[in-house]
Amino acid sequence: MKKTYLLIVLFLIFGFHSNAQIFEVSFASSLIKEDFSGNVLLYLSKDNKSPKDIFVGLELTPVYRVVVNNLKANEIAVFKDDAVSYPVELSNIERGEYYVQAVFDLNLGDANIGSSSGNMYSEPIKINLTKDFNKVFKIKADKVIKPIKFNETEFLKEVSVKSNLLSKFHKKDMFINAAVSLPKEYYNQPNKEYPVIFSIFGFGANYKLHSGRSAFLEQLEEESTIVVYLDGNCSEGHSTYANSDVNGPWGDALVKELIPVLKQKYRTNGAFLLHGHSSGGWTTLWLQINYPKTFAGAWSSAPDQVDFRNYQNVNIYEADNIFYNDKGNMLPLFTIAGRIPVINAKDFYKTENVIYRGSQIHSFDAVFGGYDKDGNRIRLVDIATGEINKDALALWKRYDISILLRENWANLKDDLQGKIRISVGNSDNIFLNRSVQLLEKEMKPLNTNIVFSYVPGDHFTIFTDEYKKDGMQFLIKCYKNWLIKNK
Structure with a gap:
């Protein structure tokens, strides 16, 4: 009787899928001459007609990955139930009509696979x-x-500088890229020099597509500016121009290699200001704090987590799990107006586990994390359980802006007084306003003179004309202070 019962159970578990769903993926001989080794991804979507272009983590559609070695043209990479998968194995996803695409990732430097x-x-x-x-x-x-083609014009130029620092770190040629937007009178006034505003995009943006569109950065009152649109993209996601154990010395490369070229090629007057939103907002703060003599002022808009006691609404120093709270309830990662959960952390992380690089969480891991003694990546979260890796915390603390300012303000204050403004929406979708509030609470006793501004709106709706005007007024003030000191 027991044997019969066991056989029935085994049939119920395995019998329905004795044959797993299979996709056979290959590449044409006309594409590359050499064999391919690396990751192959399979994207499916019921709604997106170009599934490879999903916004990873925010479009929760089935994705799968296999690793191949020395795959020749026209040979087959097999996707079946042992592929790395989200949300479930191929044989268990909901039946129905799907758009499907495959991508062979050569990992040549861009972020989004x-x-x-x-x-x-x-x-x-x-x-x-x-x-x-x-x-x-x-x-x-x-x-x-x-x-992506860069459309250069008379007033919009592309700058690409080979970085010796990054090339040495990665043991291959690496470049720092940017777009330079020149004032309309630049060629008519050949002796005039201009201040520079560095504009830093958020995660997933690209300077080739967006440069030249934000006219509000072009004037510091009556003073025209050169606007430099920085390219934060790297193979792991967004470099944030932080010196990183994984990404390499991006901050030093910017300050020591790109900026000298800009000074040489364009008529800058030595005043360098910073503005960025989201990951660009975090970058703006990081650069101003770590290179306080180089930059004259920074307006940070809705920066990524500036205090890791609120990292996606979780205190990573005290919590044990990023998927669940103490009551076992799933934790949200993305919300509507900071209140209504849309996507939980578990789904976001699990999707990114398939899209193994170039996505948002992996980007954070690359900037803030590092390697163990055996050369393995140290990541913050155990993808299987959601447990926070306590061994990662010492690495992450190095990039906790709140800790950095608290512990070093005595040495930084002379160079940072009056140079930082942080503005954020009261209803940020990923709780970034709460992280900013923690930072503000720590800064007040230190009399840092950092300006904090909270406005109506979420991560995507705060850029009103008034919001931009207030931010630019702050940069104008920073520029005037620079002029006084550098007369």
């Missing part, structure tokens, strides 16, 4: 997943993602 230059991909096709698990779907990559 689905749009990284040089990656091989298949055109999206529509399939119908039924209960016929014997059906094999064949996908062929026959396209290569082209680099």
